[in-house]
Amino acid sequence: xxxxxxxxxxxxxxxxxxxxxxxxxxxxxxxxxxxxxxxxxxxxxxxxxxxxxxxxxxxxxxxxxxxxxxxxxxxxxxxxxxxxxxxxxxxxxxxxxxxxxxxxxxxxxxxxxxxxxxxx
Numbered sequence: 001x002x003x004x005x006x007x008x009x010x011x012x013x014x015x016x017x018x019x020x021x022x023x024x025x026x027x028x029x030x031x032x033x034x035x036x037x038x039x040x041x042x043x044x045x046x047x048x049x050x051x052x053x054x055x056x057x058x059x060x061x062x063x064x065x066x067x068x069x070x071x072x073x074x075x076x077x078x079x080x081x082x083x084x085x086x087x088x089x090x091x092x093x094x095x096x097x098x099x100x101x102x103x104x105x106x107x108x109x110x111x112x113x114x115x116x117x118x119x120x
Contacts, residue, residue: 011053011098036076039051040053049095050083050093051096051097052068053099054100055099055101055102063099065110065115068115076095080093096115097111
């Protein structure tokens with residue numbers, strides 16, 4: 001049986017492949033600012049894209065996107081701001097969410113562009 005952490009790593013790998021197929025440039029994965037983490041930091045043209053990846057196994061539970069709460073958004077935005085400051089980035093920033101639902105040996109991936117806006 002695959003653990004939740006292992007499932008998350010698999011989902012992040014699938015999300016990264018998805019973004020690469022779309023022509024995104026992956027800057028960092030699993031970037032930490034203290035205890036805060038950004039799953040994927042990418043560039044899409046002239047935009048910096050911060051991607052939160054959420055996954056679930058089966059369809060019995062809430063949709064993975066529902067786990068991106070206001071508190072989670074605040075932490076993502078705080079870490080993104082630190083990343084931008086630390087790396088002196090001057091690009092428009094977009095926040096995307098990619099969800100992966102695993103059902104048996106298959107998966108369903110959804111990419112939500114502009115999933116939320118910073119509220120800091």
